[in-house]
Amino acid sequence: MARQTIGRRAVVAGLGGAVAFGRPALARTRYVFDHSGGRLEFVARHLGVLSSTGRFEDFAAELLIDPDRPLTTDVQVTVRTGAVALAYPGAVDLLRSPAFFDVERFPEARFNGRATGEGTLARFPLIGDLTIRGITRPHRMEARLVDRKRDPALGRDVAEFSGGGTMKRSEFGMTAEPAAISDEIRLVVRVRIII
Incomplete structure (x- = not known):
């Protein structure tokens, strides 16, 4: 199994999926990356009218990608929960x-999941287990290919993905402030993957 470390040029986050660019694959490729250039965010509603966006500033992730079958990518993400940032006093x-x-x-919080093989790179499901506060629940995200292009400086192809999903905080024992913060x-x- 090959191992590649992706640095600042690879924006990071916890979703799987990469693009096969016609090259033959002998094995799955392992991509390891962290928070150094990327975004892992959460959005909550307040009082039904306002919203706030926070982020995690310390996480690590791993993708296992079969270039011949990118819609079966595995993803593992570990987040340091203390490294949360939100711009409200x-x-x-x-x-x-x-x-x-x-x-x-x-x-720590964790997500272990996999693309199901369904959909297309324009929109595909990613399902797995989300663990927060020692409680594990099934979690589903919808991911999509945002852009794919050749980076002349790198001499390689770059694929950019985004994704999102909704969780209920009460399912993980976070029930405080129900009138002020949405469940x-x-x-x-x-994520930005350098192929």
């Missing part, structure tokens, strides 16, 4: 507290 402390991520007891939280991810 007191919000970070609240999210780190026992009422939400409880970072002292549960310093449904939208997860948004972006």
